[in-house]
Amino acid sequence: MSEYIEVAGAIEFDEGEMRQVAVDGHELLVAHVAGAFYVSDARCPHLHAHLVKGTLEGTVVTCPLHHSRFDLIDGRCIQWTDWTGPVKTMAQLARHPRPLRVYEVDVIDGKVFVGPEKAPATASD
Numbered sequence: 001m002s003e004y005i006e007v008a009g010a011i012e013f014d015e016g017e018m019r020q021v022a023v024d025g026h027e028l029l030v031a032h033v034a035g036a037f038y039v040s041d042a043r044c045p046h047l048h049a050h051l052v053k054g055t056l057e058g059t060v061v062t063c064p065l066h067h068s069r070f071d072l073i074d075g076r077c078i079q080w081t082d083w084t085g086p087v088k089t090m091a092q093l094a095r096h097p098r099p100l101r102v103y104e105v106d107v108i109d110g111k112v113f114v115g116p117e118k119a120p121a122t123a124s125d
Contacts, residue, residue, distance in 0.1 A: 003115070004114065004115040005037070005113060005114055005115075006111050006112070006113050007021050007030055007114050008021060008112045009110060009112070010031055010112050011082065013032035013037075014032065015032060015034075016033065017033065017063060018030065018051075018052055018056050018061065018092075020042045020051075020079060021034065021042075022051065023114060027041070028041065028042050028103070028114060029052055029061070029072075029112075030112060031056055031059075031061065031072055033059050033072070036105075037105045037112050038059060038072035039102065039105050039114045040061070040075060040100050040101060041101045041102075045099070045101070046063065046068055046080070046097075046098075047065050047066060049055040049063050049064055049065035049066070051063060051070075051100075052062070057097050059073050060072070060078060063087075066081045067081060067096075068081050070099070072100075072102060073098040073102070074102060074121040075100040075102040075118065075120065075121045076099050076121035077097050077121075080097040096097070096099075099121040101120070102117070103117050104117075104119060
């Protein structure tokens, strides 16, 4: 997405709510946190689980499948998984830790617009 595209009405979201939306055939997650909006890919970059089925604590979304945690501000991986030992090692070899893609957001006249992808964050776990 190279230009800003309307994804939702701001009034449609409760505080702390996240929702999956489709824009030009691309699945996005839209979250409303502390009066601001954040947009990311809708699926976890590890096993492609739907993040909307996970949890949202502040700006941190947790994958419902393997509990990776991502900050919606910059997409950085806070925790790759809560798996341990050989299972975690195998998971890291198969699908190494990577950030979540996040996008620029603007709210104009009560409408939420998504823009270009932000620069990728570095994985931290």
